[in-house]
Amino acid sequence: xxxxxxxxxxxxxxxxxxxxxxxxxxxxxxxxxxxxxxxxxxxxxxxxxxxxxxxxxxxxxxxxxxxxxxxxxxxxxxxxxxxxxxxxxxxxxxxxxxxxxxxxxxxxxxxxxxxxxxxx
Numbered sequence: 001x002x003x004x005x006x007x008x009x010x011x012x013x014x015x016x017x018x019x020x021x022x023x024x025x026x027x028x029x030x031x032x033x034x035x036x037x038x039x040x041x042x043x044x045x046x047x048x049x050x051x052x053x054x055x056x057x058x059x060x061x062x063x064x065x066x067x068x069x070x071x072x073x074x075x076x077x078x079x080x081x082x083x084x085x086x087x088x089x090x091x092x093x094x095x096x097x098x099x100x101x102x103x104x105x106x107x108x109x110x111x112x113x114x115x116x117x118x119x120x
Contacts, residue, residue: 022046023091023116024059030086031061031112035077040064042109049115056091056117063110070107078110091116 024046032039042062049058065073078098086093096114103109 021090021118022057023088024057026088027059027086027093027114027116028061031063034081034084035063035065035073037069037073038066038107040066040106054117056094056115059112059114059116061112061114063112064104064107065110066107071103074101074108074110081112088116090119092119 024044028041028044032041040063042064044059044061046057046059049056065077067073078101081096081098084093084096086096094115094117096112099111099113101108101110
């Protein structure tokens with residue numbers, strides 16, 4: 001799926017079929033805004049997660065930032081992502097990290113993982 005910053009609404013609309021308890025669509029919207037420019041969503045999946053005290057979801061996301069400035073955008077995207085504030089009503093991001101980041105023929109490819117917890 002080819003996503004441009006101006007098309008974030010289409011991503012949000014396309015992901016509304018997912019469970020209302022899954023914050024992935026809202027997180028994806030914010031990640032795409034953070035990346036800016038042209039972003040290809042290669043994969044975005046989530047699954048339930050629970051511990052003795054908390055419940056939430058584990059997310060795996062693969063993005064390609066495309067364009068001549070992809071390397072610079074990728075570096076800016078990655079900088080400080082662990083401390084970033086995410087607006088997910090009913091949830092909070094307990095952990096987010098970039099698992100891999102490398103050049104691709106059409107830009108910069110990265111894989112992220114995140115853990116969101118239900119905020120009671």
